[in-house]
Each structure stands twice: as C-alpha cells, then as structure tokens.
Amino acid sequence: MKKMNNIVLISAATMLGFAACKGPGQKGAPVIPPTPVNVIAATEAPAVYYDKYPATVVALNQVELRSQVSGFITGIFFKEGEIVQKGKVLYEIDRRKYEAAYLQAQANVASARASFERAKKDDDRYQRLADQDAVARQIVDNAKATLETSRSQLAAAEANLAAVRTDLDYSLIKAPFTGRIGISQVKLGAQVSPGSTLLNSISSENPIAVDFVVNENDIARFAALQGNAATGDSTFRLQLSNGTQYTHGGKILAIDRGVDNQTGTIRVRIEFNNPDDQLKDGMSCVLRVLNDQSGHRLLIPYKAITEQMGEYFVFVAGDSTATQKKVHLGPRIGDKIVIMDGIQPGEKVITEGFQRLRDGGKIQIGIPAAPQDAAAKK
Structure with missing residues (x-):
C-alpha cells in the first residue's frame, strides 16, 4: 500500500512539473525581425561606353636620313627639333670633288657633241657625193660608222653627266617632306659613308595615326566602321598615358592586309588631327572605341x-x-x-x-x- 502511494506522489509531481513548464506567458519559436x-x-x-585597346602613336610619314655619297659634313642648316619644309637643305657633304667631276663631265659631253656634229656633216657630205657616184662606197660606209660611233660616245658622255649631276645633288641632303626633324646624329666635320651612316630622322605630325590590334572576330565590326561615312568624332577617342583625354576624334585609315596567324589578331590604324603637336610618334595610349551596344x-x-x-x-x-x-x-x-x-x-x-x-x-x-x-x- 505504501509503495502505491509513492508512485501516485511521483506522478503528481511530474504533472506539476510539466504544468510549470507550460505557463500562461510562454511563446513559440522566436520570430526573426525583418531586415x-x-x-x-x-x-x-x-549609356555611352567604350571598348578599350592599348595603342601606339605612329607617324604617317617617317624616314631615316642617310647619305648616298661619301665625304665630310661641311654644313648643317637646321635647328634640331624644328619643323622643316619639303626641299629644305639639311646637310651638306664636301662638294668640291663632285663639282669638279661635274665640270669634267660637261666638258666630255661638249667634246662628244662636237665629234658627233663633225661626223654627221661628213656623213651628209659623202652621202651627197655617193648619190652622184663621185666617191667610193667604202668611204661612205666608214663615214656612217664614224657617225654611229660618235653618237654612242655622246650618249655615254650625257649618261655620265647625269650620274655625276646626281652625285652632286646627293651632296646636299634635303627634306623629303614637311615634318619635324630630330636630333642630329653627326656633327660638322664627321665623315659619312653611303647608306650606312645615319644622319637624322624626320617624321610628319599632322595628321598622325594610332595603331592597335583587334581580335580576328572583330574584323567585320571595324570594316563596317571604316565603310560608314557617318562615323563621327565620338567613335574613336584617345586617353593619353597621363590619364587626360585627347580632344580630337579619329577615323579609320586602314585595316592591315592579313591576320597574324600566331596571335589571331589584325592591326588597325586610326588617323587623328594633331594641330597642337600633342601626339608624338611612339607614345603609348589607350584607344577607346564606341561600343555598338551603347x-x-x-x-x-x-x-x-x-x-x-x-x-x-x-x-x-x-x-x-x-x-x-x-x-x-x-x-x-x-x-x-x-x-x-x-x-x-x-x-x-x-x-x-x-x-x-x-x-x-x-x-x-x-x-x-x-x-x-x-x-x-x-
């Protein structure tokens, strides 16, 4: 009997415990507040945006000045870094021996021409006598041969005169086009050799070009831009190496003839006006091309x-x-x-x-x- 009373007491205590756990103020799972x-x-x-390409500024015309005759530099007629006009004399190579050779060639031409004129008169005279059967045929033939020989000698003398005149002209090195000349690589008195001694470089500046490469998949896009007559200043923009934006717009000048099979790229050249000489040959820049999805x-x-x-x-x-x-x-x-x-x-x-x-x-x-x-x- 006592044992059964203990069981009843334990059960009641347990029920009271559960009742205490489920008091009237208890809530469910905590609610997370909204964020x-x-x-x-x-x-x-x-939305106007551009595709960016690393690019290099290149001169449309650029040439290295080298002598085509040998000799010593006897004159320099420009200021380094200035704009020189086409035909301006830049360097003079000692001309004395070329002038002397030219005078001698002129004398040789005069002598050959005199011999030719005499032979021509003799040929005419003997031809008239031959028509009258008053001279032997052999003399007529000799006169004709002498005439042809003198004609050839005159032609050779005139050809030599042209060659000597060319050497004399080459002793004065002139600007092949209007452009900016660089720092001279030789000084007065320096000896130069034909074709090997670099004297200077000259390049055009306005307009100027920018070269960059594009993937072969973009060829059609740039070909369309090249053929689009309405291409405006906003299509091609330059960002200079110092981060500033170049104010003038450009246009496609040329797309290279073929794709580089090693890289799968093709070179494109954009022309820009350069009135303020802000762009220099060899500069690095970023070319910004207007995206066609703008x-x-x-x-x-x-x-x-x-x-x-x-x-x-x-x-x-x-x-x-x-x-x-x-x-x-x-x-x-x-x-x-x-x-x-x-x-x-x-x-x-x-x-x-x-x-x-x-x-x-x-x-x-x-x-x-x-x-x-x-x-x-x-």
Missing part, C-alpha cells in the same frame, strides 16, 4: 551587385520580402552598371542591407536611425 534595406528603382538612361540601357548602382561562383545577382524588393535574381552585366559607367538582362525597368533593387539577406527573406524598406541619432533627436 532593414534601402532600395532604388532600376531605370533606363543613355544607347538607352537599364542602369543600377554597382554596389547592388553580389557575386557568387562567377555569377552575378541582385536582390529585388517586393512588398515585404526580397527575391534574388541572376543578372548579366554590361560595362560599368562611373558608379553604375549596365544590366543586359535579368530584371525589368521599375523593379526596386536593394542597394543597402542585402548582405544579411537570403532569397525570400523578410525586409523593411528604409534603414532605421541609429540609437545615438534617435537620442540626439530627443
């Missing part, structure tokens, strides 16, 4: 983008929940990014507070004031 967020509507706006595009702040495993997402706000959507990105423009697809204009993109969100998570639009701010307002 405060800020949003902005995705809007369409003009236009009205969907833009959102770049800070709204999250990346997961190489894919990009944004959180879109509903009435009280956030939905994660995958997007495909275009180029970045300042603090905004072009969205190619994934969301629609007008959708509210979460820009702040999404770091703690999950797809379908509860949200409260508007970041609440910090405690210290609330106290300050009181």
